[in-house]
Amino acid sequence: MHVLKTIFTVLFILLIAIIVHALFSVTMARIYLGRIDHDGEYITVGKEKLYIEVSGAGDPIILIHGFLGSHFDFESIVEELSTFRKVYAVDLPGFGLSRASLEGDYSRKGYADLVSALMHILNIDRADILGHSMGGEIALNLAYYYPERVKSLILVDSMGYSKMDFLSSLIEGNEFLNHVFMRYFFQTYMVQRFTFRQKLGDVSKFNREFFNLSFSLIDHVSPAFLYRLNSQNDSGALSERIGDIKSRTLIIWGEKDRIAPVADGERLKTDILGSELEIITGAGHLPMLEDPHLFLEKLKHFLN
Template sequence: MDYYCSAMKILGINVHYEVYKHNPHNPTIVLIHGFLSSSFCYRKIIPILQEDFTLVTIDLPPFGKTEKSTNFVHSYSNMAKVVIQLVERLNIKKAYLVGHSMGGQVSLNAAKQRPDLFEKVALLCSSGYMKGVHPSLKLGSYFPYFYLGIKHWLARQGVLKNLYNVVHDRSLIDQEMMDGYMEPFLDDKIFRALNRMIRDHEGDLSSEELKLIEQPSLLLWGNEDKVVPVHIGERLKKDLPNSTFFSFKQTGHLVPEERPEHVSEKIASFFYQAT
């Protein structure tokens, strides 16, 4: 199998990505992670899917190993442009999208912008119907040391507390998992970039916009999701015109970690279905 990781300059920043290619004739899946996460969240489904698909993972700015810039506009629309430009420059003509949490909104934005490039979308506990950041928070982001408040808040939460919130079966949490989710926050530049992200956040796509996305979409949820409750998935099912919904019992927000085999099976069968 051909595997490589690299960085590509897109919209002025170095974007980290990884490619897993077993067979050049396999269809391509682009995997997009969520907020405060990275491509690490897909570590359990990559080994399962890589035999039948070419996989491309992206660390969205300012997360993972991607450059943490205060000049980049951290809107979902702009993140979708990063995904689109990366896919185009890798000479991929058609691809499928998988987006977890915030990555679901980025995926929907990319599908909306380029329906010719992305044939199907799988949404894993996708963010949905969130409004833009409150004006007072946006105003705060212009103060010089506001980013220190973000850093303090995240430090007070701690990686273990955050994982408790996103995983239903806490026995899955081990040192490797804690280290993997903590790693991007060892670089202090991320907090300044998150400050910029607050300023740029435009909110999720509206019902009216969702109804215009015609690509087939698969919605996978955890019944015990505390971050994006299952009713959000059921509402998305109603708004996305060509969608299928499935939920897993005794499962939280981090479905790729908790149900890797089941999630991979659902994704593979969905993407291989004739449209």
């Protein structure tokens, strides 16, 4: 009886801690979501309304963020990049400030179809395509299925060779458990803060203000959308066909990336003939945030 009472007490305290943390997370997210600038516009593509920020003039470059990312991930490079390119920073459906209709195709291939359709609406025949992490895999799909759309390809710590699978089959296959896991654990403040720090090659570069703003957009993501995203997960499906991509390609990688190892960047360089690989020393999974000056230097050299 004493043991059962102890177990019950521990579980009760744990439940209270989870609820308190969830409430704290939501409160932080709401505070900082109000501080996010809404300088862009919404464009309807099929059933989806995409938030997009456009700046600069010149040849177009489209920036595609990664999983749980947004246009905000490119904040440190957009201003300078827009001095010599017309920059389109897009929030994919379900992420950032773009709510998902929950009726679309949210596979990597589906997102590539969407970007191609967006380009048609924007009257962009061809563009430089920069994709980070999951966005890199979407960019690979775009280059494979719509090569006429891609002037050049820039892959930043890109996914592409293996399936992104961080959920147990039990949680992944059950919408209710998926919702509980995402909302009360994965999307909470402390878990995302830990995850963000893991993405950095040098944790001393952790910027609390930037993270808080980013977290507000992560909290904004619907668990119902994440369930659908997981159910349509086709990551790694293109891995055996990457060698067929002919686009002029730059691969930028953080030397200390714990999420996507440098070996994946080296494999991309081998598979995509003529591609260039640039390693940013000391950086992790977010080299454009950790060393924007060097990142832009390598990007400018390639684009020019």
